[in-house]
Amino acid sequence: MTQPSTRPAGRHPHSDADLRARAARAVPGGMYGHLNAALFPPDFPQFFVRGEGARTVDADGREYIDLMSSWGPILLGHRHPRVEEAVAAQLARGDTLNGPGPVFVELAELLIELVPSADWAMFSKNGTDATSQALVVARAATGRAKVLMAHGAYHGANSWFTPATVGLTPADRADFVEFAYNDLASAERAAASAEGDVAAIIVTPFRHDAFEDQELADPAFARGLRALADRIGAALVIDDVRAGWRLDLGGSWEPLGVRPDLTAWSKALGNGHPIAAVTGTDALRDAAASLYSTGSFWFSAAPMAAAVATLETLRDTGGIAAMARAGELLRAGLAEQAAAHGLAVTQSGPPQIPFLTFADDTSFEKAYHWTTAALAAGVYVHPWHNWFLNTAHTEDEIRTALERTDDAFASTRRRFGAD
Amino acid sequence: MTQPSTRPAGRHPHSDADLRARAARAVPGGMYGHLNAALFPPDFPQFFVRGEGARTVDADGREYIDLMSSWGPILLGHRHPRVEEAVAAQLARGDTLNGPGPVFVELAELLIELVPSADWAMFSKNGTDATSQALVVARAATGRAKVLMAHGAYHGANSWFTPATVGLTPADRADFVEFAYNDLASAERAAASAEGDVAAIIVTPFRHDAFEDQELADPAFARGLRALADRIGAALVIDDVRAGWRLDLGGSWEPLGVRPDLTAWSKALGNGHPIAAVTGTDALRDAAASLYSTGSFWFSAAPMAAAVATLETLRDTGGIAAMARAGELLRAGLAEQAAAHGLAVTQSGPPQIPFLTFADDTSFEKAYHWTTAALAAGVYVHPWHNWFLNTAHTEDEIRTALERTDDAFASTRRRFGAD
Structure with missing residues (x-):
């Protein structure tokens, strides 16, 4: 009107x-x-x-x-020149087509090369796509429903995660159980309360909640979550959407020696061009292949060309x-x-x-x-x-x-x- | 690895x-x-x-x-020249910044001008973002949970909608009630079964389910859904992600004289550049403003420049x-x-x-x-x-x-x- x-x-x-x-x-x-x-x-x-x-x-x-x-x-x-040149060159050939371009494979191979916990990669558009997709992969692999997450953590803006509760239904959060960041005992209690139904533990590599001082992960907490996930047969998912590619080329818990089963990436991956990714281990490959998760622009080549140029530049410089x-x-x-x-x-x-x-x-x-x-x-x-x-x-x-x-x-x- | x-x-x-x-x-x-x-x-x-x-x-x-x-x-x-030139010009200035560009306002105004049921617009990346956001707006406005949708309809690929059920939990679909496309009586029954808790009726402008012959909407069905939504105080949401901008500049049910409360758009909006939108009526403006729904690339200027060029070209030619x-x-x-x-x-x-x-x-x-x-x-x-x-x-x-x-x-x- x-x-x-x-x-x-x-x-x-x-x-x-x-x-x-x-x-x-x-x-x-x-x-x-x-x-x-x-x-x-x-x-x-x-x-x-x-x-x-x-x-x-x-x-x-x-x-x-x-x-x-x-x-x-x-x-x-x-407007980094190398990234913008890669995007312009790809746009000059084509972007959103009836299938991905060769750069789809190149980017997946580059992620596998850079990230020690990555045996495969999948791409999408939003960080929220990636965190959500990782949880569905974990659910598909385990046949379980519950997800442990830190109280106050931001993992995206859909109905599973948005900090605003308006327009939400009880069903939206029914399968999420909270623990306190850097408090391993609380994570153990959360796991116990979910009684063998934990598909995943999702965690940011450090505590970066809005309105709070940031808090680095206690290495014992990180290792403890890894051990907890292994003990209960759940997937450890690192939400590296915010921190990814700023702390370590291989993932933000690499310096702690803690490797996730799944990692969600986005934000910095394409230096401003819209792309997100999930990487995971071979153990979760079949579960990932069983999903039907897609989007009209998830296979567009230009943001993937941006991502290859971004990661190679970051690494090389x-x-x-x-x-x-x-x-x-x-x-x-x-x-x-x-x-x-x-x-x-x-x-x-x-x-x-x-x-x-x-x-x-x-x-x-x-x-x-x-x-x-x-x-x-x-x-x-x-x-x-x-x-x-x-x-x-x-x-x-x-x-x-x-x-x-x-x-x-x-x-x-x-x-x-x-x- | x-x-x-x-x-x-x-x-x-x-x-x-x-x-x-x-x-x-x-x-x-x-x-x-x-x-x-x-x-x-x-x-x-x-x-x-x-x-x-x-x-x-x-x-x-x-x-x-x-x-x-x-x-x-x-x-x-x-690679339509006018669209690609608009994208290149915007990329030469900036794309993903700490706020939207002027083109954010221009695109919203253009949608309002073209779409009779649109008093406002919001943008995102995926069609699934737009359909999901529309339902949350309806829930926020009504304080209700349930959504009526046609059996077999595709409204996106997140856990609310994906046709693959692997990795889903019972909570994911708890608030959806199905009816049969072009069967108004089945929609009336679905509404009755949800006992006054219907926030929205979401419907595609025609039946375009995969593996089936397509089926145009019976005008009486479209008008009947509109009347049903009005009677029970639910929002009528048209999922125009697939059909939008191919049938009518003002929305795909304009030729039928049926106007929705909310419309989800994506796919063709940017001629291949990644953008989605929700448009809605003034009655739902406050509810829409109350959401916290966002994404790292939702305010990027280049796809919005693509959308303005796409819609203007479509209209002018x-x-x-x-x-x-x-x-x-x-x-x-x-x-x-x-x-x-x-x-x-x-x-x-x-x-x-x-x-x-x-x-x-x-x-x-x-x-x-x-x-x-x-x-x-x-x-x-x-x-x-x-x-x-x-x-x-x-x-x-x-x-x-x-x-x-x-x-x-x-x-x-x-x-x-x-x-």
Whole structure:
């Protein structure tokens, strides 16, 4: 139904304000999901028009050093030449056809080569597709229904997982049993309560729940989950959608020596191009082959070409180590600035996936103030969700970002006083 | 885990046979989902390397007139210049950013302009995302759980809908109640059995179940479902994922004068670029705004630019009428050929979404033979799933296709005899 679009005279038709006014009519709530600016401090922009390397530009023409990397998908910087060339070359031949392209096989083989726990791969579009598909594979393999997951963990946005409970039915969550992250005894209790009906244990490689400091996995917890899964005959599923390809080329629990039966991947896999994957072991191959899980765009070649280019570039350039160094530089700089301004902060998570909170800031007032000041100075960071580094965050970019965040700490100190 | 890739010497590494052999190691079952060649006659290719207009080329270099249009996504022909230019221009600026681009608003406004039942739009990636999201909106609006759907209908591939039951739990389908397509009394009975707990009735605009002749909606059935939904306070959801943009710019039941509360769209929306949408009425706007449903790539700008270019091109060029004319030409030609060869066939569905079955062919032997012969002659059609026309199927292309299918009928007659 056409509604009149009454634009205030003299304003740029693509200003953030004007776009929001139009979106308020055309989209429920004006926006939805994780990029909804209504969930962020008021000055945060809703609309973006450009990305290049470590920088993004919003609809009002303001440029930022982007420390969110589009909430994870951007791994090599925006518009990485090698990735974009691979996509353009594939699009010039064809993308969504009556079957996959050769790149489907190349990408599956590359994942198997890089990921020690991967004997096979399947592809889809959303991280939620991958986590859901992994659980169905586990159910098909075991003939069981229940899934153990950590309380508060985010594994996707369908009715099994979304943190909003509106529109859900009791059946949607009937087969999920919760444990506490890093609390092996609670996982053992959850397994016992499910009485031999556990198909899978799904777990993120570290605790990265929104509104909380991040928490690395206790190696004993990771090993304990592996042993628990083996003991009860359930599949251990690592949800590496958020962390994947930033911590280890072989999967985020490789450094702990803990290998999953199934892994869900997405976000960074195609450097912003839409693709998700499940990888798994030979023991689960037949179960995976028995599913009918598909989508109109799951076999499109261009995002697969993006993924091959992304993973090869990451591997060939030592990108993970570079992100770790950039993250350590950022962390050290922020710590120094906070201390110099007399502000107590907590920085948590791996350096490649940073997060910063302020002491005594349960309502996130200081975080809102600090991120708003950083934004005004040209650094895009988030007050209550972890950030993501990418390989375009060179030492120079991080130093520039730090030059800009110092004033944000000063402003926060002026507004809230020292700790 | 790396496995040796032992390629037979002297074969092209990208032949269909070689790619299948490699895929058999790297992917469960070698392939999965609706494009899995194991589900088709043996000669059908698995891998494709090129698409252009109405033609596709498989990995062995064989060119086809593509009457499947990638199972729906290709609406204007493969690599339509206006669409590809819009995508390239958007990719040159940015795609997956920390917020949507202006094209997010433009696309939502365009859908509202084209679709009389649309007061708002939301976007996602998969048709399954859109159908699922529509049901959650209906549940959020009504506070009810149950969904009425037609027996045998395909509404997606997650655990609510997939036709394969492996890996499912009883909870997955607990809230779905079935009726028979075009049988209003059965829908009334289904509603009565759900005792005032019906959130939604989801229905395809015509019956397009695999392995069956297609069946257009009885207008009285469509109007009756609308009246039933109104009487019991449930949302009428049209799943226009498969048919959308081929029958009517405003939605597939516009010609019947029946308007849904919610519509799920995908497939053809971006001419092969990955995007899905839900549109709905103002009455459901607040419910839609209350969901937390999202995905890492749902706000990416390039597929939205593709969708705007696709819909504008379709509208500006009278594409739907052109597909209807091409479909009628194809149907008349096939009917004439079948009759000339003494073969009884049924052609069903709208001309833009054709399908052909043979008499007394419950095991699809004749269909396998005929489609295999058509394939060998350079026409890609499907034995047990509806086909899709696109606007690159000009009169010339259809006539060329018909020149090729005549021999397929002759061969079928030789093999099976006349009816």
